[in-house]
Amino acid sequence: MKKYIITGVSLCLLILITNARSFAQIKTMASGIKMITVGAPDKYTPYGFCEEAPMKTAIGALPQAKLPFNINDIKININNRGVIVEVPLGQDEQLYGFGLQMGSFNQRGLKIQPIVNDNPLNDRGYTHAPETFYVSNKGYGILINTARYTTFYCGNTAKLMDNARSNSTKADGNSVAELYKTSNKSSGEVTVDIPGAKGIDVFVFEGPSLMNVLQRYNLFSGGGALPALWGLGVKYRVKADFNQGQVDKMADYFRRNHIPCDVLGLEPKWQTAAYSCSYVWNKDYFPTPNRFIDSMKKKGFHINLWEHAFVSPQSPLYEPLKNKSGNYLVWNGLVPDFADAATRNIFGNYHRKTFVENGISGFKMDECDNSNLAFGSNSWSFPELSEFPSGIDGEKMHQMFGILYQEAIYNIYKKANLRTFMDVRSSGSFASSFPVALYSDTYDHDQYIKMILNTGFSGLIWSPEVRESNSITDFMRRCQTAALSAQMVFNSWYLQNPPWLQINKEKNNENQLMDNAKEIEGDVRQLLAFRMSLVPYLYNAFADYHFKGIPPFRALVVDYPEDKNTYNLSNEYMIGKSILAAPLTEKDKERSVYLPAGIWYDYNTNQKYQGGKTYTISPTLTQLPLFIKEGTILPLAKPVEYIMPNTQFELTCYVYGSKAAAANLFEDDGVTFNYKEGHYNTVTLTWNKNKGTVTRKGQFKAERYIIKKWVVIQ
Incomplete structure (x- = not known):
């Protein structure tokens, strides 16, 4: 006992x-x-x-x-x-x-x-x-x-x-220090x-x-999240007050300029009321929402809707939830008792019938954290003393609100056998299975990098989104970090034009583009192309997350727990099993990089480095700060502008070193949960005696990956 x-x-x-x-x-x-x-x-x-x-x-x-x-x-x-x-x-x-x-x-x-x-x-x-x-x-x-x-x-x-x-005791001190x-x-x-x-x-x-x-x-917790394949592409959130025509023009801009993008996010004005939320299309801005969704699909875009869970008196959900909510309001809206399964079902079923069945691919679930506890003047959310019909109190509800909100929405997609990749501003324990990326209104680049590492310890997904920036260098370094994260997002909710055309907020909204806007656009296109080339590798890393529980993004201490040099190393991380990322920020013309035991290759130059040492690197604004572990087969795809259910990736397999361990790719339809019934393939890449081979094992009938070339890097 x-x-x-x-x-x-x-x-x-x-x-x-x-x-x-x-x-x-x-x-x-x-x-x-x-x-x-x-x-x-x-x-x-x-x-x-x-x-x-x-x-x-x-x-x-x-x-x-x-x-x-x-x-x-x-x-x-x-x-x-x-x-x-x-x-x-x-x-x-x-x-x-x-x-x-x-x-x-x-x-x-x-x-x-x-x-x-x-x-x-x-x-x-x-x-x-x-x-x-x-x-x-x-x-x-x-x-x-x-x-x-x-x-x-x-x-x-x-x-x-x-x-x-x-x-052994230390002598007492008597100084302020x-x-x-x-x-x-x-x-x-x-x-x-x-x-x-x-x-x-x-x-x-x-x-x-x-x-x-x-x-x-x-x-x-149920296995790591396996997002929809299209979710690993690029997401762009348009300005909050864009109407249907303006969103359509933005979509045409991406396709006309061959800039990769899979998801367009709509911000508050798509609704008739946003603080609190009505969850009703604003016909002044989107007169034909279903036709709009269909037209975006034909162009290869998924639509994501911003909302939060505080229910406006203008909402059709208000009366059904009035007796299933807390005893305090937020922005004059109800706080649904998400601890109650019936409440989650009412909220979820409305979203299913109104949005998901009409083609909405995901939601951005905002404001589900708490007011800033550091300031007494910041008290917009419900108090801890709140009471809810289920019996949960406000303190516990705050801690759980984000994850229960996710359950209410994610269950819609699970029941429809449709995968997604969404956004949320609060999560918690046992959230590993949710394909939902966290984001923050803070904007410290150093912290954004650190949070990529910290999510790996907690079964979470983090999105270091890009907004406007202090300089071109700041903007490009942030783009690099976003490209090397679980979800690549540009959040332009207060920008008229893409931030790479004008980094200054005021000038952007006055349509005063930078003189070198097209040059920067080209540089961004190059980074986005790399992101799209990495999708098959990332998808397999998420498959390992789901089936094996291995975090796709993680601190070096996870892989090298006995190496004291990794104990406090908070600005480098592993992507999958073979790539080490070392992002830079605006203030870094160069940075030091510690490489653990083994041989590592600079992704940009193919220079070899002996592990167990620290080196100085100075990648350009279009060079990704990456190192590849010796013995790796790295499959990189010919970039596509967006991912469809029938998209095939043409791969070049890069072999680092004379001997390489077998590498896997996860192959399925990318959009359903049929993989849980065994409908997927494991594609195994091997390199032996100067020859590459590809084998498939599984029940998925199509071939998503076509191996075009093998390149050996000694």
Whole structure:
């Protein structure tokens, strides 16, 4: 029986906990995944809303699990305050995760509060995607299954009894500098404070490696997301007040100038009311919406609609949801009780009949985070004291609102056997299976790069979208980062013209284009062409995410957890299994790049580099800062301007080094969930004795990939 430390409680509470102890248990949820339960956990928890079944066969195929400590050393204490969890922490452990963190990377030594917030600056833990889940480079992960506002002390506390038995103590300081030093980073535990809770579930994800931990977490969440194939192309969001004719002109601009684009996003004015939302086409702007959608399809465009979930009195959804919403309004609109399945179904069914059945390919789900907690003047969202018919309170609803909103919309597409790739401003734990990219109204390029890495620790997808910029250099470096991310998006919701024609907002909206606009357009076209050439490789990386749980974008520490040089490396990352990306920002004419063990090739020059060292690179604005691992077969496609269900990719296979490991491509229809029934192919590329071979295995009848050429790079 699991033992729990109980201190400082009243007799009444002690009796309650003693009774709970007899029901406390450690339950095996899947191979290498255990759940510790003590007391009476909350009714509404992140795992309670996870609709996808764990992929237990894939989890069972992972290496035998192992913890670096005894699971019985995890202490859970219930007292008058709530629940306190203490997890052992080794002296040399490094910690990562807690959702989409901005301002921090290695969490060791920090006090983190993963709370949803619309402006998540600094290293406090405020975020668009609060997850009470962290991982260690020693090969395990801990998830506290709660929607309460929770605090993690990541090895930065020192107890009196710990200090008394310490063999080595530092001399007390008496200077201001000493006063503000963080000197408790060697604490032997992570302490988790969950105020108000009367019990808790603690999930333990065992390794043995950090990669295996992330695989178990993603597979346990239902497998990683596999977006529609067209979603890996380019998305462009038009100006908020564009009408049907203006959107049509923008579509013609892309096709006429042979600029790749798969998705056009419509911003608020497509609706009759936006704050709060009516979810009704504005006929003054879009007089024939269904005809418009059909015409865009014929040109190869998918349409994505902006909205948020606060329901206007003008909406047909208002009356059906009036008694299924919280007791506070936002922008005079209802806050639907998404904790209730019936409410999600009402909201989802309206969207299905009104939009999805008429050809809308996805939604941008905005404003589902919380007001900026850093400012008292920023209080647009519903208060934490809100009450909902389901019984959930405002605090828990805030933490879960984004992911429940996603469920309401994504379920439409699943039931229609139609895949998508959408946008959202808040997510959370167990979200791995959602093909939905997070975005932010913040615009710090350094943080945007760091957030690509942080999503890999948390089963999330991040979109470092491009808007206007300070300079051409700033704009092009941002385009490079976007091209090397999960979703490439240009967000021009306040720009009359594409930002590459005029980076200055005011001049852009006055139609004053730059003198060198066509030159910059050509440079952007070159970057977008590379993005389209990478789609088959990215698609296979997402297939590995779904079937194996391997994050398609991840920090180097995931692949090299024993390499101390990777512990705090927050501006380089792996794409798939073979590409290392090292983006630059406007301030970087050059940058240093650390390459882990092995031989690496500069993608632009084919120069070879010995791993385990740091180098300086200075790629141009049209050169992608990439390194390819020796032994890689890299399939790159002849760029297409958009992706259709019958699109075939003509591939050139680049072989790096004299010997190369086999590479795979995932081949299916790209638009349905039929792959779950086995209707896909694994296309295997091999290079042996100076000859390339291609083999197909699977039930998909068509051929999406045609190998045109092999190129060896020594």
